[in-house]
Amino acid sequence: TQLLEQSPQFLSIQEGENLTVYCNSSSVFSSLQWYRQEPGEGPVLLVTVVTGGEVKKLKRLTFQFGDARKDSSLHITAAQPGDTGLYLCAGAKNYGGSQGNLIFGKGTKLSVKP
Amino acid sequence: DADVTQTPRNRITKTGKRIMLECSQTKGHDRMYWYRQDPGLGLRLIYYSFDVKDINKGEISDGYSVSRQAQAKFSLSLESAIPNQTALYFCATSDWGLGPTHFGDGTRLSIL
Numbered sequence: 001t002q003l004l005e006q007s008p009q010f011l012s013i014q015e016g017e018n019l020t021v022y023c024n025s026s027s028v029f030s031s032l033q034w035y036r037q038e039p040g041e042g043p044v045l046l047v048t049v050v051t052g053g054e055v056k057k058l059k060r061l062t063f064q065f066g067d068a069r070k071d072s073s074l075h076i077t078a079a080q081p082g083d084t085g086l087y088l089c090a091g092a093k094n095y096g097g098s099q100g101n102l103i104f105g106k107g108t109k110l111s112v113k114p
Numbered sequence: 115d116a117d118v119t120q121t122p123r124n125r126i127t128k129t130g131k132r133i134m135l136e137c138s139q140t141k142g143h144d145r146m147y148w149y150r151q152d153p154g155l156g157l158r159l160i161y162y163s164f165d166v167k168d169i170n171k172g173e174i175s176d177g178y179s180v181s182r183q184a185q186a187k188f189s190l191s192l193e194s195a196i197p198n199q200t201a202l203y204f205c206a207t208s209d210w211g212l213g214p215t216h217f218g219d220g221t222r223l224s225i226l
Contacts, residue, residue, distance in 0.1 A: 031212050042118070042204050042217030043157070050212075088157070092213050102213040106156040 003027075004091055004105035012111040016078055021108040023089035024071045030092050032065055032072045033102065037086040079112045086110075117141050120205050120218035128226050133192045135221050137205030143216070145208045146188040148172075148180060150201040151220075157204070163188055195225045 007022045023032065031050040035043035047056050049065035049072065056063045060083075062075040076083055086109050090102040118139045127133055137146065148160040159172030161180040169180060177199060179191045192199055203221045206214030 033213060040219065042206070042219050044217070045215050048212055090157075090213060102159070104157040106154065 004089055004103050006087075006089060006105035006108050008108060009106070010109050010111075012113065013079055015080055015112055015114050017112075018075070018077050019079055019110070020073055020075045021087055021110070022071065022073050023091075023105055025091060025103075026070065027091070027093070027103075028069050029103075030069070032069075032092070033090045034063055034072070034074055035088040035090065037088060037107070038084075043088055076110075079110075081112050081114050084110055084112050116219065117216050118205055118207055118218035120203075120221050122221060123219065124222045126224045126226065127195055129196055131195050131225075133195050133223070135190045135203055135205075135223070137188045137190070137218060139186050139188075139205075139207045139216070141207050141209075141216055142185070143207035143209050144185065145210070145214075146182065147206040147208075147214050148178075148188070148190045149204045149206060149214075150174070151204060152201050160190065160203075192223075197225050199223065200225045 004023055004025050013019055031048055033048045034046045036046055037043040047063045052067045052069045054065045060077045064073050086107045088104055088107045090104045092102050121136045144165045147162040149157045151157050158174050160174055160178050161172050163169050163182045166182050181189050205218045208215045
């Protein structure tokens, strides 16, 4: 069974702090996606990384795909209350989605207090 | 209007009832998906469809069926609902290969 493990499960920080959340697997993925989900809503896609070692930035969010394409991290600089939510990573085994199935991690629940 | 619309948003029903959850999208995407989300288990794929004539089982298809009525519409049915199908259900779409890019806001289903 392919597993994507996310850590930590829960994170509560003060506004202005930096944080990193992790997504790890023993399997190689052709691509990895990060989503943020807020209560009562569906996940929103933040980024897709496809190349080992790739780094992508989205304002204060920095995403990195591991060199071996087995892990990824999300770093948030100067967190704000609007960053609060459930962060999900999901890995695709086959490029082009020939099987259509992403493996989702269980998520990191982030709370940023003002 | 939302890109991916799910109806109903909430449903409470009894064991043994047949239930249909509906999904429509305005993205023009060919690919549509149904997921369920349970606390502690994350999102799991029930069924997916790459076009109107294509239906594929996902990880947990037992007890569910789907119908792709048009490019924009993908419905999920529970033929005879049971309590362990109580969950949050999401429809999603994508244009091509790397998995769902747009999710609906979910249907919260409770089966008593």
